[in-house]
Amino acid sequence: MPSYSYLGPAGTFTWLALTQVHEAEGAEWRSVNNVGEALDDVISGRSVAAMIAIENSVEGGVSATQDALANIPGLRIIGEYLVPVNFSLVARPGTTLADVHVIAAHPVAYAQCHLWLDRELPDHEHLPATSNVSAASGLLTAGAIADAAVAPPGIERELGVEVLAEGIGDNPNAVTRFVLVSSSLAIPERTGADKTSVIVELPSDAPGALVEMLEQFATRGVNLSLLESRPIGDALGRYRFVIDLDGHLHDERVADALLGLKRFSPNVMFLGSYPRADKQNVEVRSRYGDDVFVEARDWLRGILSGEPPA
Amino acid sequence: MPSYSYLGPAGTFTWLALTQVHEAEGAEWRSVNNVGEALDDVISGRSVAAMIAIENSVEGGVSATQDALANIPGLRIIGEYLVPVNFSLVARPGTTLADVHVIAAHPVAYAQCHLWLDRELPDHEHLPATSNVSAASGLLTAGAIADAAVAPPGIERELGVEVLAEGIGDNPNAVTRFVLVSSSLAIPERTGADKTSVIVELPSDAPGALVEMLEQFATRGVNLSLLESRPIGDALGRYRFVIDLDGHLHDERVADALLGLKRFSPNVMFLGSYPRADKQNVEVRSRYGDDVFVEARDWLRGILSGEPPA
Amino acid sequence: MPSYSYLGPAGTFTWLALTQVHEAEGAEWRSVNNVGEALDDVISGRSVAAMIAIENSVEGGVSATQDALANIPGLRIIGEYLVPVNFSLVARPGTTLADVHVIAAHPVAYAQCHLWLDRELPDHEHLPATSNVSAASGLLTAGAIADAAVAPPGIERELGVEVLAEGIGDNPNAVTRFVLVSSSLAIPERTGADKTSVIVELPSDAPGALVEMLEQFATRGVNLSLLESRPIGDALGRYRFVIDLDGHLHDERVADALLGLKRFSPNVMFLGSYPRADKQNVEVRSRYGDDVFVEARDWLRGILSGEPPA
């Protein structure tokens, strides 16, 4: 039976993202402890795919995910999913807000609630947790340090904790973007509402190298929805760029832009073309349509062959 | 007596950064628990400045710092400091490596040592801590869960713990970049080896807006040493850019680029011009020198005044 | 009495252009033989201004004019005028089309009628003339070789020749653009429908120098209506560019673009800001308006002065 890995336990936002995957219904779901473990399941073949968080609308890119995709060869993104993100403050039964001093929270969740926490509990101390669920479940373990935890809504029913406050996220529209990662090299079909992800290193840190890279997209009418720099890690000031672009590798303009990118960059990693979570069709100006690329190639082929134009 | 805030306690990398500040010698040092508290000390006037981490050569930009600078008006960066980052594994006296199962570590430190830990202690469990120092000092408290801690080198002398392994960081050249933040609007003097930081929003997410922004620097010969996107936070897909550029606001080319940036962008935040930590002089091609700007203005003034050229 | 120079005699297209100049009514009109003579009148002070052709919609830029403006310092364009260009075929009274073998015509006029002449008079021979008027008036001199002449419409009334055919120009919409050139350094007032002319050398023939020059305009939202390369003349492959741009030197965005151009180029010649012949207002996107420039300067001045923002 095929297996899907996710950052568990059940009830996490990642688990919610995986419930959106039709192919995963009825399959085995493997709960893992971190992104590395999830991707390791995929590489080793223990799972056919892993669901991992890649960006949060408030916190930005998830560094661990971006760096893992950059450093582990053979991974491909095959789907994108969005999960609205909100939080409750939960505690052991009987606790009141006035009792709360130490708050367990996953660092990303903590960052998204910090305005509320600073305002309502100005003297609190933060205890980092490894997941939103473990922050809450840890309250009930012997010797627990934390008095309360930041947790996904609904978790109180499973864990037996009490809700001290709901909707404590600083941004009510917060959303986390997840990707489904596989080791299959087959590219999902083009739907017209697709996204392509790459990671690119610049050839040097000369002035203008970044502009030059972006021109590779601009001259083909390819729009970027994400451009994020990540340190390569060997020295301060050396970056690679994580890029999401509108369109599919089977779009002529995207394929041509990737050719340009590959020639330009010492290191390009293709992470996949896959349907966008928002299912919004990519609008392409007519001069960047597939037919324009085909027509130009025909024109050039005619000149190269020495045939008179039709 | 002037006071300086830093992420404590004494012995953290932030504390090490603050030891590099001559003006802070003999002043009061305020140990705080997080970036928000440090900046609040500055805004409220409790401290003349705060030292905060802004980028790590392995982990990248510190989101909390970047977002705080974007959202809290009236802050200025007045200095930049580099601290080499390495780690030891420390434990209570008498512990051996074979005894270690649970490891306390701040999440960022843990991420930077995870190759070593996975290799040498494959079965370990991670207990998140709020700071590198508290991870180690917590070992000695009653009821401590952790068997060992990831800690900055040297801390064993103060705390009475023992070193099980030194240099366990995955990257021996890892470095963290800190900035000293003040609420003073006075701009540090130009030294010739300066950096200027800004945060910029794009006017729209139209294709080409980013290229257009970068042209504002390119046409003035201004090199960027950092370009990092951060979500604005109101919706997925909306970003602002954190930019470090080579040069000082008193350099003509930098001032002119900022004028162009201000005209282009709906929102530019000037974060400061300050001496670079590496003290390397900024090399400027002669056609972007101050004299070239002055000469061009004189030329234009002559034309506007109707005077014959000299 | 002020005097105006033009390529004569009366009746030429240049003469027609001068009839559009209100200030020239009642002044002395000096008929000259070529552009050099006209500009010499201006430089020496014999004339307050000279009318010269600078571009034809069919033939393109008038090289002699462009090169004279590039090489003679102290000249300024103060006005622009358009003259529709059409031609008649004229002859001595009694001549029929069947009698015509040799046709006198100024080379530029001949080029603009050559489709008609090739079709209607396939065996004709061309006798070059020094002006459109002299081609026609020469028909009546003793020993005239030509049987007919290409001439401006209306000339038959003054000269006593007959029209064999009207509207023989190959392009019925042909137009010649003239400029009024003065040695006054006073810049005509901004009208909102203005044009600015410059001549620019590139700093080197490195790839990208032209793009870099054009970025100086693009980053300020300045549109070009003319970009024409002219050889500098010292060697093949070295060019300067004649540029007309939309807007007036008193427009902030134009002044700023000229500053950028001056810094970029080893040699910029400002030829003038003057009202456009077509009187069409220049449309400027709001982000390039004067107020945006003023606001950016105020913003920068505030930062430089260390004052808190208003």
Added chain:
Amino acid sequence: MPSYSYLGPAGTFTWLALTQVHEAEGAEWRSVNNVGEALDDVISGRSVAAMIAIENSVEGGVSATQDALANIPGLRIIGEYLVPVNFSLVARPGTTLADVHVIAAHPVAYAQCHLWLDRELPDHEHLPATSNVSAASGLLTAGAIADAAVAPPGIERELGVEVLAEGIGDNPNAVTRFVLVSSSLAIPERTGADKTSVIVELPSDAPGALVEMLEQFATRGVNLSLLESRPIGDALGRYRFVIDLDGHLHDERVADALLGLKRFSPNVMFLGSYPRADKQNVEVRSRYGDDVFVEARDWLRGILSGEPPA
């Protein structure tokens, strides 16, 4: 026997250019009266090729040639030749400089000698001639109006005129560039020192269209040696661009740039790839070499096929 057309008669600069063509030795040489006639010989098959002037180092592009190439389909440039250009002032035997009032000269030749003529013969009048040789030979016809002619050096021996002054050209290094034009669609072999010519219309006169066109070259490392605007002719302000670029259509980077150009422009005319007259090898940065293009295509093909990377 194959025939070559040129602007005659023998002795013109065009004739000198044709003497450089090895294939033309022993062939029939057809002297024609103008560029149109020469190209008509090629189109009709009367000649295998025609030599025509396309640019002069002092006067710039030859409009008639550029426009003919833009408007007559089926023509290809197959070679490029340079001829140093200088001039003598010649007259009927017995004439002295003091006798000279009217000077016959081809307009391009006149323009190149006008500094000398203005200085030495300030009161002269210019009579345009159809060629440099006819200007001189016309002196000896009955009823000649001109007193002297501007002519190529050496012509006095053939025609029986006398030289009044030698080296009267304003620029002693003046050179004219000629192209050999054929109707053969076979592309000359790549030599490594090649040039490619195209004529391109912009998609609109929107600001930035020209920059966008130039980016098509810049992003492929293709250098331009000529960029000249020519009016399309239907209305003022509408231009096409005559472009010479370094390299051969068989160079990957050139072919790719032409594909981009074709997609961008509503009308691209390929005029040919041919050996440069100066025989200087085109220097290409290694990242634009053929191998880089082949490697990028292989990389993309691998991804598209779903094969694991080698």
